[in-house]
Amino acid sequence: MxxxxxxxxxxxxxxxxxxxxxxxxxxxxxxxxxxxxxxxxxxxxxxxxxxxxxxxxxxxxxxxxxxxxxxxxxxxxxxxxxxxxxxxxxxxxxxxxxxxxxxxxxxxxxxxxxxxxxxxxxxxxxxxxxxxxxxxxxxxxxxxxxxxxxxxxxxxRRPTERALALRAEFARTGRLDLGSVLLTRDGVAAHLTLTREDCLNAEDDRQVDDMEAAVDLALLDPDVRVGVIRGGTMSHPRYRGRRVFSAGINLRSLHAGGISLVDFLLRRELGYLSKLVRGLTPDADAAWHVTAVEKPWAAAVDTFAIGGGCQILLTVDHVIAASDAYVSLPAAKEGIVPGVGNLRLTRAAGPRVARQIILQGRRLWATEPAARLLVDEVVEPDRVDAAVAAAVNRLAGDAVLANRRMLHVAEEPTDVLREYLAEFAVRQALRLYSADVLDKVGRFSAGRP
The missing domain is CATH 1.20.58.1300 (Methane Monooxygenase Hydroxylase; Chain G, domain 1)
Structure with missing residues (x-):
């Protein structure tokens, strides 16, 4: 047995x-x-x-x-x-x-x-x-x-049918509005702009679907060498006119029963986040040495990257943050497991800082010394665009892909991720229906935009 x-x-x-x-x-x-x-x-x-x-x-x-x-x-x-x-x-x-x-x-x-x-x-x-x-x-x-x-x-990690259906249009126009993500090509870069201004880019099933299609299209486009993820300009009264990266999981949707285990929580980890790290699974007729279709990624954080937004940062190759921004991963406060964040944050920041952030809700402001464990570059808000352009130029180098591949082999072997996700699938399912979570999502959804 x-x-x-x-x-x-x-x-x-x-x-x-x-x-x-x-x-x-x-x-x-x-x-x-x-x-x-x-x-x-x-x-x-x-x-x-x-x-x-x-x-x-x-x-x-x-x-x-x-x-x-x-x-x-x-x-x-x-x-x-x-x-x-x-x-x-x-x-x-x-x-x-x-x-x-x-x-x-x-x-x-x-x-x-x-x-x-x-x-x-x-x-x-x-x-x-x-x-x-x-x-x-x-x-x-x-x-x-x-x-x-x-x-x-x-x-x-195969391309979604939606992305394959839109591939020719993006190649021709260089621009697609996917609903909650605007995908544009500018030179060698594909820019994924999160545009859920109604909820400060809080993620739900819809945004996960849009993000995966956008990541697929950026990876499939032969003219794209680097991907960039950034939040769009918000219309919420408190943040009107400002860019926001992400408010994390959409707690209103969770309270209403609209966050699914398979189509959101597991698809997100196995789908677009895994593709950011490991790329697309190649076709059967790909050359013998092509083990993935991948590209380097940068992210630019304006205002804040909470929860799932912080998880995105842990998958990319270069993180730029505005000097007035912060990152957080308030898993214990929300009562759920922050995806692969426990694994990746521990690797990036060490076990002590990871526990402070995940278990105790510590915010890391971009200007704090400890933030440099998650953020590569801190600039004034009006310098983010220039920093993004410079990062794209650096990441477009010929030897970047081979070296990022070997970094990921060293940092996160496939079986380490697989075994983590096996446990996560059960733990997260149980947390979704725990009494404290059901109580918390009701209170959070009443108080958040």
Whole structure:
């Protein structure tokens, strides 16, 4: 019997995986599915989550935990067979959303199906049952497998269909308004300007989709040698006329149930942030020495880079900050895990500063000495444009790509990231439905723009 990947095994480490018939994996799952369905059946007899008494909430959690334990132990034993069944022996490269959808159809009850998810998405976060946690268990098991996990990570670094459809237009015009991101080409640089002025560039499912398309298009364009990310000018009364990099996760959307585990929290890490670091997975007919389609990236921080904005900075090659800007990663305050920020911030700033920022909410102002652990260059606000232009010239050098590749090999090996994401998939899913988070998002969303 194979050992359970950490992200799955930690859910119920004391219970051994049951013996499973030596039949095909679908038959093996059907033998477990009936028991899992019976374990979760008490949920159907309870009122909706928001109307439950404390005793009913406890009963619901016990029923869900019993069913999830069975699913987790099945995946710990059979995840590679499941993955091979869903990808035709890894000859197909589905994105994570397509993979969990296929799993719901082929292995009924292993993850929530489309109808159950649609019902959940129509509810505020506090009124949901938490079926996304089963998606987190599944994703954690897949990523915990070296074979399946590496294949999924490579699949998620392929260009999106949206980007491929827009590729010719961007090559012709050099400008695309993707909705929340304006993509423009200026000389050898592709500029990604975040334009969600209604929410200070706070991220939600929509912005993640737009950002991934923009990153793909910049990487695919042969005339682009460097990518630049910067916040646009805001219309909010407090920041009207000023550029803002990012306010982090959109807590209003989270409270309303609009932040999804698969299409936001996991897609963001496996999609555009991974592409910023590692580039696109090359086509099968690429030259033998082409292991990725990648480019160097710079970011310019005006006003602040909070949460997810700070996470972006940890993926790029050069960070410029205006002298009146700050960065923060208030994960403990928000109650969730800041993506791969724990891994990358610890590497960049060291364990002590990382704990101050993540666990205690410390802000780093650009002019503080410690900020130079995250920021390469601090300039007066009216000098940011010039600093960006100079950075583009430096990063466009011929030997930059080879050296940045080797830096990433040294700093963040693929399996280190994979193992981190395997644990993250489960931990973040659980945090999304924790009582303190549900309370915090309600209070934050009432007080933030």
């Amino acid at each position: 194979t050992a359970a990947p950490a992200a799955v095994g930690t859910l119920d480490a004391t219970t051994p995986a049951p013996s499973v018939p030596a039949a095909g994996v679908e038959e093996s799952w059907r033998a477990v599915a009936a028991t899992a369905a019976a374990a979760g059946r008490p949920l159907a007899e309870l009122p909706p989550p928001a109307d439950r008494t404390p005793a009913q909430r406890q009963a619901a959690e016990e029923a869900k935990a019993a069913a999830r334990g069975l699913r987790a132990r099945f995946l710990a034993e059979h995840v590679e067979a499941v993955y091979d069944r869903l990808t035709a022996g890894r000859t197909r490269q589905p994105r994570l959303a397509d993979l969990v959808d296929a799993a719901a159809r082929v292995f009924t009850g292993l993850v929530p199906d489309a109808a159950r998810l649609a019902d959940e998405r129509a509810r505020p976060q506090a009124a949901k049952e938490g079926h996304e946690i089963d998606q987190g268990i599944f994703a954690g098991a897949v990523l915990g497998s070296p074979t399946a996990g590496r294949h999924l990570m490579a699949s998620m």
